[in-house]
Amino acid sequence: MNYGISDNPRHVGLELGYLRTLQCVEATLDMDQKTLKKLVESISNTVKNFKKSEVECLVRLFHSLVERANVRLNNLGLDRNAFGAILHSVFGMTDDMLMNRVFFVFDKDHNNRINVKECVKGLSVFLRGTFEEKLKFCFEVYYLNGDGYICREEIFDMLKNSLHQQSSEENDEGIKELVDITLKKMDYDNDGKISFADFEKAVREERLLLEVFGPCLPEAKLCCPRHKSVNCL
């Protein structure tokens, strides 16, 4: 049975260009129907953006990916490298640091593996997130040390490769100024760092700032435009 991405209009949610690039051929699922059903059920309870049929598809997909990544099926899930490879090949992301951060955010229980639940949950935001969900996601990606704020050094770190300058002093100068500009724009409470409230306010005012410190969401052009909430910029 080919449980790849179905063009069947009943499985309408998954006409995502991305997932087509994956060749999920016969996903031999090491799981019986009942377990699968329970799994799908439990995931669907927490993930609202996909239909049950879509969740099932994703579960199968996940398992095929895990298999392909040659990781032992111990149900722990995808490791950093495997996940990074997917982000790169399917979603076109190239920034290593950010890809790491995305992995970190997907991996809610911080066991360095993304299991199926985490994967589906993450993808639901990645691909179909509402504006608020994406907002939270991006912010989580950006604040590196987990204290809930994005501070100056972290911004510097994220932006340090964003200029093409000859000398490294000029580069540093330029980046510092850029960091200043960013803080001036986004730090509404003037405490020298960006809180979630700051971030939210800034992005609500200017939608382009959602991925201000680097692309951490799939390219807007490939997004599925079903939602009423703004998916595409």
Add this chain to the structure above:
Amino acid sequence: MSKQEKRFSDEKEKKEPTNEPPEKEEAAPVQKALTGSGKRTLEKNQINFGKSQMTKRLEPSLSWKATVRFKEYRSLLRDPQEEKHRRRPERSGPPVKPGRAQLVRKSNEKIEEIISESSSESEEGEEPLDRQEANADLPSEYWQIQKLVKYLKGGNQTATVIALCSMKDFNLAQETCQLAIRDVGGLEVLINLLDTDEVKCKIGSLKILKEISHNPQIRRNIVDLGGLPVMVNTLDSPHKSLKCLAAETIANVAKFRRARQAVRRYGGITKLVALLDCGKSSAEPAQSSLYDARDVEVARCGALALWSCSKSYTNKEAIRKAGGIPLLARLLKTSHENMLIPVVGTLQECASEENYRAAIKAERIIENLVKNLNSENEQLQEHCAMAIYQCAEDKETRDLVRLHGGLKRLASLLDNTDNKERLAAVTGAIWKCSISKENVTKFREYKAIETLVGLLTDQPEEVLVNVVGALGECCQDYENRVLVRKCGGIPPLVNLLVGVNQALLVNVTKAVGACAVEPESMMIIDRLDGVRLLWSLLKNPHPEVKASAAWALCPCIQNTKDAGEMVRSFVGGLELVVNLLKSDNKEVLASVCAAITNIANDQENLAVITDRGVVPLLSKLANTNNDKLRRHLAEAISRCCMWGRNRVAFGEYKAVAPLVHYLKSDDPNVHRATAQALYQLSEDADNCVTIHENGAVKLLLDMVGSTDQDLQEAAAGCISNIRRLALATEKARYT
């Protein structure tokens, strides 16, 4: 990067394919500017002639390119002499950005096409090139913006987005900021960004371009830098927000002719029309609920851009060919006011063209225009009224407006006189609708006529032209003439005879002429010296005014007591009229003949004009195919025959033979007039011979059986004269 930099540093970018004289001129002014001369470079740009819509306009070539920008540099900086030295270090070599397309300078069009535009380009005006900016304003925003542009040039997508968002925070409506962006080379970079694949950068860039393109200078710069083709291509993007932003920016940029032409040339019109196509189902009549909000926005922006572009004649055609009308018609049925305004605006611009009017009728647009007249939005009302004004040249439209209840609404909109543009549009619509008698009846019912009379004073010329036009049409009807007189409409009308506005004068003379049919009104006109004013309008340089004044004089002369005296009292008046017979304009000639017919009723005046050579002048006109001229000419001739030897003279000047040919025309008025002329002429024997020789008898015989009594009598009289002569000749032969 500045244009100057490109010139000096990057030879391969420079594209100067043509080598015309204007090119060479640029070098000279540039040199002059370098040496700090303050002389203003020749701005051979659009000059506002301020003429009416009808005038064709010759546009000089644009050769200001580098000189304009260079002058801006100078004026903006503190010390003009230091300028080039200080600025050099900043512009170190064109940075090559990975993944960014290099901006290729498009060659500018030098020679403008000669095209008539339907709207005056008063918004172009003179572009004030030389700006002495307050130098104190300069530093802070200028340097900040310069820094941001540096990031645009040297940063990756992330840095670029940040810089763009930050730049947007400046007050982009303020000219210093706009020019600052341009002067640090920001425009090139922004346009470059549009050529990339990076969606966020494009969006950010367009947001800025949209704001700063409100500035007329910036618009021209954008076009010169090749911004339009890039923007037009962006219209193809699948992202709705990009489409919207691109269309809105085009709407701002396409406010001068060269830009409008460029949009068309790069295929923009077709793409913009495609944006209008936002309905999901074409089967059902459009309901707003069927439209996705974003699609509505796309359509609105498309309509805005088309509105700007539609001011050019060629674009109007292009829009029609691209299938714009059915789409506009469909959008007209929605109730989104924001969208309706540009849609109606576009329709109104285009409706000045004949081809459009047929299509407009077909698409039931009139009905929706009338419906939207009922909206509360003043701008929408204005544009709907304008559209109706354009379309109501056509009878069917006039009926449609009445059928859908538009007349009442138009009449009620007359009451609010604050918004002058709207008032001009409404009065214009009323004027054109009044061409139909049934509509005039309705207007009287709605008390519009009294209101119109009230608007004869204290209104701007655009309003007056229409008000007077409307009154002129209404006064074709007896009851309205009385009404106008009773409302005191005659004095203000006569006052307007002294203006200079051509269109206004044409309408005023027509209105006064219409009123003059009424003897009582005529007395008022005469008392106010109206006839003398009309007579002096015969000296007006415009033929339409001359003709209209002459037509108006006819009822004046007919309906005045002591008309002969009055006419004689105008010094040089008769000479003036006779001399007008030398004009080339058929309308003028016809009207003057009609006037002469009336003047010649008085014997003394007839003697005077005979002395002035009216007979040869009239005779010279006899060879014409123009029925209107024929009729009035024949009438004039028949009247002039009643003095002295004019009959004979007409024969000598060979007027008779051509007259016979008039009988072959289809126009019954021409028949009658000619028959009467021939009857008068046939009192002279030689003329009889000529008439007979030219085969008039057969034609006249047919006319004897006509239903027109005057024609019958005249034809019969002429034939009888000929016959009598023939008999007399025979008798003479045998005695």
